[in-house]
Amino acid sequence: MDQNSILVQRHSARAFEDKAIPVDVIKDIVREAALAPSWENSQPWKAYVATGETVKRIRASHFDLASKGTKSWTEVVPPQSWSAYTQGNIDQWLVATKQSLGDATPELFEANKNLFNAPAIVYITIPKDASHYSAYDAGAFGYGLLLAAQEHGLRGIPAYEFIRHPAEVRAQIDIPEDESLMMGVALGFAKDNRLNSLRTERNDLGTILRIAD
Template identity: 35%
Template sequence: MEFKETVNNRHSVRDFKNQSISQKTLTEIIKLAQKSPSWVNSQPWKAYVAMGDTLNEIKNEYVKRASEKGNPDFPVMHRKDWSLAAQENMQQWRHDIVHHFPNFDEAHEKMSSASIHLFNSPAIIFLTIPKNSSSWSIFDVGSFAQTIMLAATDKGLATIPNYTSVKFPEVIRQRMNLPDDETLVVGISIGYPTDTTINTFQSKREPINDVLKFKD
């Protein structure tokens, strides 16, 4: 796949086929992502892949705790505290999702159910960085995550990086045997997408003139 096509095809998918991914394929994706840049080549990231029975246990526990408030390692800021521009983008995103479905109730039900069930993906890649990392390591692991998602797209797989999967870090630590000295950053659900309405939604991007500024 051409690079431009890979970038344009990558979007967040919220429902996956009940089709497993080989460890060989996942290893190839992570190995390629290791080419990502990091501060003085610190490579602070670690990747833990949940599959099979382990992932099913995580999903079942998350369904049981669906109504509980999360306590992720990275604190969550209320949306009203975000910048005005970010709030406007989030409002546009919600508006577009609702109008992507026949009605609001269906949109709410599909999106909520997908999140609660961790998008039914056959695998989730959990990314961590050391607790004593520099703040720059957050940038580094973000670069690593993006390369994972592009590499997955290139192989015909789909992904969604999501807060939901790290909402209850104690569950992930127990099931995945995460070291106590690592911060759980994000989970990337990965798999083969189903042919459903929820997966055809692609969020809009800001006009390039609102993002890019030149000064000679």
């Protein structure tokens, strides 16, 4: 594996500098991500970017809702249960994260509440009632955002936290009713912070790969 590849270099960031991303850079990142492949080039994604005062208002409302423990539901069906295999991976991630962060573990949950203080959040939508393949395509677009950001010297994180209260997003951004909020991806300049040194493991090839020749 090429250790310098941006695929290897990319890791989620959970603490950002209070520094705006130039609008032209945001546009370039979205343009580059939109080169993602999609079913018959259907390009089901749309991107709504909250920055400046808008992202501050969303952050304030999110902190309030999260502090009160307000329950809400995403617009696309979230996982209701996991297979034993994927649940095992999640459990392992939680253990490794707690081991790595130690006393700083509560900071990870606080960072989620504060939406990581990201200066820009890209909300990805797909048409309402879209097929699973549009979700697949939107995932490719979202990964493209992260890789393009990496190439522009930025970091990012995709997070359920951004879209768990869809009403707070729709209150600030005019998103058509016939689109569903699929995912939020934060972009920004990474802060020198312990949360950003968090690294995750992947299952080895023996677990995920079978080659039939």
